[in-house]
Amino acid sequence: MTRRPVIPEPAHPTERRQPLPWEKPKSATEEAEAEARLQAIMQNPSYAEADRDIDFLHTDGIRSVRLQLDYLKAEEILSAHGIERTIVIFGSTRLREPDTARNExxxxxxxxxxxxxxxxxxxxxxxxxxRMDLSRYYEIGRELGRLVGAVGDPRLAVMTGGGPGGMEAANRGAYDAGAKTVGLNITLPREQYPNPYLTPGLCLQFHYFALRKLHFMKRAAAIVALPGGFGTLDELFGALTLIQTRKTAPIPVVLIGEAYWRGVFDVDFLAEAGSIDEEDRELFWFAESAQEAWDGIVAWHKLNGSPLFEAAE
Structure with missing residues (x-):
């Protein structure tokens, strides 16, 4: 007869019946100074695993890895939440709610x-x-966020810089509508707290402005700029340059408050000076209300053959 082999029971995935030699340190009975030497070795930063060594991760030589992580964490989270397209809304941190502005x-x-x-x-x-006069734009931002959120498409979300003012207004409107809403915060020497209307799990904090800008644009189906300062201008002109050069496909860019924005920069002067082409005037348009801005964005995408959402049956 052919003997059948004896099949041993599968080994425990972590435990052993007999400890391995390195599971216990060298004893003091064998070497009086062994314990002190061992502690010196294990407490030195060189002994820490690389991904647990915070000081190492923040050295200049690891910058490329930090850039990858800054991109990848946000990408993984947004993908896990099923967010495919965003309406990106910029605006000043200094925009007040009307009641706050009135009290001030x-x-x-x-x-x-x-x-x-x-x-x-x-x-x-x-x-x-x-600021009292500008506070009406807080309400416009809030209403725009509500209009986007009311669509009810979980793949489409309001995205802001995550801070107060105009950003808070837009996130708040989406929150009012019961929709997911995203904030891309940035670490600063003076800490920026996220506004309280962001969806937990969708407030992402970046170290690098460049990676934050990338994520603003990556899923953007439209950009809306409420009145703002340097930060808003930075994001707005960065987006316009990407669209102008076709580094990114054209998307709607809407500036809320024509009088404000014409006071900030003179697009007609730029065109007359030859600094931009005539067609570059058409890369954005002005709106005075949330409904006007939203209707324009929806109409643009319909003309472009890229509807923002499926119409309800």
Whole structure:
């Protein structure tokens, strides 16, 4: 008869019946100074695994790895949530809610009245008046976020820089509609807290502005700029340059508040000076309300043959 082999039971995946020699350190009975030497070896940073050695990960030589991680973590999270297209909304961190602006204006008016000769207080009053006027754009941003969120397509999301002001307004509108909403925060010397209307798990923090910009553009189906300052201008002109050069496919770019934006930059002067071509005027348009902006974005995509969402039956 042919003997059947004896099949041993599968080994335990982690445990052993007999410990391996290296599972215990060299004993003090064998070498009096062994324990102290072992501690010196194991506590040295060189002994830490590379992915657990924070100081090592932040050295200049590992910058390329950090760039990859900055990109990859956000990409994995957005993909896991099924987000395929975004309406990216930029705007000043200094945009106030109307009630907040009204309270600040009242306080500034009180101070200026109490100290009529104080130029600093007079300037504070002028700024408060201007912020009160601009606060309507907070409401426009909030309404635009609500309009996007109300579509009800989980593949389409509002995306902002994750901070306060105009960014908060847009995220808040999507939150009001019960939709997912994304914020791309950036680490700064003075910490930027995320606004409270972001979807937990979809507030991503970047170290590099460049990688943050990449993710703003990667899924963008439209860009909307509320009144803003340097940061808004940086993102806006970066996007326009990518579209102008066709480094990225054209998408709608809408500037909310024509009077504000014409005061910020003169596109007609740029065209007349020959600094841009006539067709570059058509890379963006102005809108005065959330509904006007949203209707224009939807119409643009229909003309382009790239509908933003499937119409409900």
């Amino acid at each position: 204006l009242s306080a500034a008016h009180h101070e200026a009245t109490a100290h009529p000769g104080d130029e600093a207080r007079q300037r504070a009053l002028r700024l408060a008046e201007r």
